[in-house]
Amino acid sequence: MEQVLATVLKFSMFRQGDKVLVGVSGGADSVALFHILFRLREKFNLELFICHLNHMFRGEEARADAGWVASLARKFDIPSIIEDIDVPAYMIRHNLPAQVAARQVRYRFYRRVAAEKGCSRVALGHHADDQAETILINLLRGAGTPGLKGIPPVRENFFVRPLIEARRKQIEAYCLLQELSYRQDSSNLKPVYTRNRVRMELIPLLEKEYNPAVVASLNRLAGIMREENDFMEAAAENALERIAGRMGPGEVRLSLKSLTDISPALLRRILRMIFRRMAGESRAPDYEQVEKALELLKGTLPGKLEWPSGILLIKRYGQLEIIKGGAGEKLPCYRYPLNIPGETRIPETGICIESEIMDISVAPDPMTLHSGEALLDYAKLTGPVEVRRRRDGDLFWPLGFKGTIKLKKFFIDRKIPREKRDFIPLVTSGEEIAWVAGRPGEKWKITRETKKCLYLKIVSK
Numbered sequence: 028m029e030q031v032l033a034t035v036l037k038f039s040m041f042r043q044g045d046k047v048l049v050g051v052s053g054g055a056d057s058v059a060l061f062h063i064l065f066r067l068r069e070k071f072n073l074e075l076f077i078c079h080l081n082h083m084f085r086g087e088e089a090r091a092d093a094g095w096v097a098s099l100a101r102k103f104d105i106p107s108i109i110e111d112i113d114v115p116a117y118m119i120r121h122n123l124p125a126q127v128a129a130r131q132v133r134y135r136f137y138r139r140v141a142a143e144k145g146c147s148r149v150a151l152g153h154h155a156d157d158q159a160e161t162i163l164i165n166l167l168r169g170a171g172t173p174g175l176k177g178i179p180p181v182r183e184n185f186f187v188r189p190l191i192e193a194r195r196k197q198i199e200a201y202c203l204l205q206e207l208s209y210r211q212d213s214s215n216l217k218p219v220y221t222r223n224r225v226r227m228e229l230i231p232l233l234e235k236e237y238n239p240a241v242v243a244s245l246n247r248l249a250g251i252m253r254e255e256n257d258f259m260e261a262a263a264e265n266a267l268e269r270i271a272g273r274m275g276p277g278e279v280r281l282s283l284k285s286l287t288d289i290s291p292a293l294l295r296r297i298l299r300m301i302f303r304r305m306a307g308e309s310r311a312p313d314y315e316q317v318e319k320a321l322e323l324l325k326g327t328l329p330g331k332l333e334w335p336s337g338i339l340l341i342k343r344y345g346q347l348e349i350i351k352g353g354a355g356e357k358l359p360c361y362r363y364p365l366n367i368p369g370e371t372r373i374p375e376t377g378i379c380i381e382s383e384i385m386d387i388s389v390a391p392d393p394m395t396l397h398s399g400e401a402l403l404d405y406a407k408l409t410g411p412v413e414v415r416r417r418r419d420g421d422l423f424w425p426l427g428f429k430g431t432i433k434l435k436k437f438f439i440d441r442k443i444p445r446e447k448r449d450f451i452p453l454v455t456s457g458e459e460i461a462w463v464a465g466r467p468g469e470k471w472k473i474t475r476e477t478k479k480c481l482y483l484k485i486v487s488k
Contacts, residue, residue, distance in 0.1 A: 030197070031063050031189050032070075038180045040187040041148060046074045048146040050137060051099065053079070053092040053210035056152035058099070059198045060190055062207055064150060065103055076144050077107040080136050082114040082129050085214060092210050108140050126220065135374065137186075142364050142371065153178050153188045156195040159245040160225045169314065172256040173299070177249035183372075194242065263296035270297075277305060277351035277450035283324070284345065291321060304378070305351040306336040351450055362415040365454060367481065371414055373452060380414055380452060383482045390480050393473055399485035401462050403454075403471040406479060410457025416449055423460045424469045437463065454483065 035041060049064060051057040061077065068075060079096040081089045093109050100107035118128035137149045158177045165174030180191045190198060202209060218224050233241045270285035279301050286294065295317050302312055312320075312334045323330050323342050332340040341348040361375045371380045384405055393402050421434035438448050454462040461468045464485055473480060 028063050028066065028201070030193055032067065034180070034192045035067070035187075035189050038187070040150075040181060040189060041071045041073060044072045044074075045148050046076070046144060046146040047148045047150050048076045048078050048137065048141045048144060049150045050133075050152065051077050051079050051096050052152070052212070053096050053099075054152070054212060054215075055199050055202050055207075055209045056154055056157075056190060056195070058207050058209040059201050059205075060150060060152040061099070061103075061105075062205060063189065063201075065105070075105050076140075076146060077105050078137065078140050079107070079109045080133055081109070081111040082132070083111055084114060084125070084129070085212075088213060092212075095210055106144075108144070110136065112136065126222075138372065138374065139363065141185075142366060145366075147185070149186050151186060151188050152190055154190040154193050154195055154198060155246050156226070156230075156242060158191060158249055159230060159242040160222055162245045162249055163225050163229060164221055171295075172252050172259065175248065176252040176256045177246075179253065192246070259293075259296060260300070263293055263300050266293055267297050267300060272346065279305075279349045281347045281349075282345065283342070283347060286324060286347070294321065294324075301349050302334065302336075302338060305338055305349070311335075360416050360418075362413055365412045365414050367412060373414065375416075378452070379486050380454070381484045381486060385480050385482050387473070387477050387480055390473075390482065398465040401464075401467050401483045402473050403461055403467055403481045403483070404473055404477045404479075405481045406477070407471050408456045408461065408481065411455075412461075413455050414452050415455060417451070417453060421453070421460065423463060425463070426467045426469050426472050428469060434460065434463070437466075441465075452485070 041047070047064065049057075049061045051061050061075075064073065064075060067073070077096065077100045079093055081093045083089065085092075093111070097107055097109055112132050114125075114129050114132050117123075117132055118125055121128065123131070140146075141149050161177045162175060165177070168174070178188065178191065181187050201207075214220075215223060216227075218227055230241065238244060266289060270281055270289070272280045272282050289297070298317055298320055299311060316332075316334055319332055320334075320340055323332050323340065324347065326342075330342050334340065337351060339348075339350045341350065359375055361373060363371055363373065365371050365380065365382060368383045369381075371382070373379065385402075390402055396402065417434055422431045423434045423437055424431045425437060434453075438451075443451070451464045453460050453464075456471065459468070459470070461471045462483060
């Protein structure tokens with residue numbers, strides 16, 4: 028427990044009063060994580076929630092795991108959220124490998140439940156052995172520093188991994204000492220997945236024949252790569268801000284002339300950075316796809332290239348245009364509670380909506396706001412305030428109009444291309460649209476009677 032506390036303090040994982048969603052699969056690592064956080068809750072004044080997702084891969088065994096986690100939550104009198112999601116169907120629908128599909132669904136589940144419960148942190152049970160396995164897997168597939176940095180202790184200041192410096196054997200010893208029972212996932216014992224083979228075959232071989240401390244060495248490598256990757260990411264961020272002619276939700280334009288002095292190493296990062304912002308949790312372009320993009324830039328002729336997740340790269344008129352939704356893939360429907368105040372991430376589009384309640388006396392002049400900002404009369408917001416994608420038949424009463432019109436007509440009149448419309452977030456009050464990014468609704472406009480307003484801003488994350 029002392030080692031975990033040291034890790035928590037080292038990486039500033041919790042603030043006083045945090046609401047923490049703990050992902051509990053039922054295995055030794057997640058059970059130990061929950062138990063340690065339960066013991067630490069008074070030190071940090073934490074409010075804990077347990078969540079568990081049945082991926083529906085393992086039939087009765089998985090249902091038994093869910094029941095076991097529910098009983099654990101009852102034993103410690105902790106609220107629990109347990110759901111079944113048909114990941115095999117999702118995997119087939121999106122043509123994804125099983126583990127990739129499971130991860131996408133699981134992390135969306137974490138984000139949604141955390142938003143519903145008002146949790147500012149999601150605690151996960153990854154440990155040092157998981158880190159070593161990840162480094163080896165990424166090394167074998169030829170990853171660069173982004174892959175060799177492994178699993179981050181803290182990601183997005185939201186996902187935290189308090190056990191990341193603890194060994195699996197230490198975690199199992201803790202469970203034994205504390206008399207904690209746990210579940211065994213039979214799929215972890217089958218040498219059919221790459222991770223299982225690395226854990227069961229490769230690491231024991233390396234420990235026996237090459238380096239008894241290989242797990243510690245790989246974790247040290249991850250720490251070094253994490254610092255170097257952070258440095259390179261900051262350089263790429265600065266370069267992108269310098270060269271981008273236009274950046275918005277679902278669209279980035281880069282001047283070809285500005286790219287000539289950028290090294291291939293930095294340009295690869297810039298392209299991947301743009302992709303992450305647009306695609307959120309979706310699959311990243313692989314090495315060959317990034318290299319094809321570099322070849323497109325080197326050539327003298329215009330051209331285009333399709334990337335995963337419906338992202339299209341077009342080279343024309345002295346620019347590289349990167350457009351989300353340009354390659355024919357449909358954006359999934361999404362709907363999230365709007366965190367007021369706070370941040371609401373939309374992983375499907377790679378953007379985030381920041382919200383803040385302001386007194387009208389200190390609010391900015393609505394006439395000075397950019398298209399990604401808005402002020403709404405806070406008192407007029409009723410029902411659940413949410414952010415979602417557009418739907419067929421949506422109606423909208425834009426600011427300054429005499430009444431409602433079809434949202435589709437609003438987009439057509441504003442000459443918004445069809446491929447971009449799904450990527451414009453809608454903020455709703457009850458069932459009514461209060462804000463279409465770029466235009467508030469008439470019912471929520473600022474008037475002389477307005478005392479408090481809700482400030483909204485779209486940012487790329």
